[in-house]
Amino acid sequence: DGGITQSPKYLFRKEGQNVTLSCEQNLNHDAMYWYRQDPGQGLRLIYYSQIVNDFQKGDIAEGYSVSREKKESFPLTVTSAQKNPTAFYLCASRPTSGKTPNTGELFFGEGSRLTVL
Amino acid sequence: SQKIEQNSEALNIQEGKTATLTCNYTNYSPAYLQWYRQDPGRGPVFLLLIRENEKEKRKERLKVTFDTTLKQSLFHITASQPADSATYLCALGHGSSNTGKLIFGQGTTLQVKP
Secondary structure, three states, X not given: OOOEEEXXXXXXXXXXXXXXXXXXXXXXXXXXXEEEEOOOOOOEEEEEEEEOOEEEEOOOOOOEXXXXXXOXXXXXXXXXXXXXXXXXXXXXXXXXXXXXXXXOXXXXXXXXXXXXX | OOEEEEOOOOEEEEOXXXXXXXXXXXXXXXXXXXXXXXXXXXXXXXXXXXXXXXXXXXXXXXXXXXXXXXXXEXXXXXXXXXXXXXXXXXXXXXXOOOOOOEEEOOOEEEEEEO
């Protein structure tokens, strides 16, 4: 079945460590996104990529890094520079061709919950 | 700054009744609005899209309205069922940008009691 796979589902990190969250999709979507979700807040955009080898900062990119070497993969690294990394991280993808490429729905993964010890 | 407000308090209703959720926004002129459902510990799932030139959209028991004058969208679930219990997110998008970037509200939790 087509979809987005995030791993790991749960991750614990010590302060000062970098961690990488995996996001893989087999939907053949060009655009991919990383969001962060905190209790009582809307999803906030960290980074997004509309095409391989290109990505843009979102609203809260500080302390995070990404790469987009393959169409299927968009890993997110939470660096030690991120001051408050404990959160639920969501990866999403979207088709950029078709009838309504600019209003297309986002397809989300199941999320990765990161806890800093 | 752009702001989206959804009812922060949970909405509790009886099975069979109509649930109405509200999404208000300020300092923004969205070209379209989307609604998602999110279950605890899981990713959101797309439900409906409505464009700025559309007043109403329906899908099975779901209905969405979009009033650009009031800067408000209403999301209705008719004949609600306990299985409809979840958090519902609204998200606004700007049509002039082809990035697909969305601004999300914080979500409203719906609890349907049998």
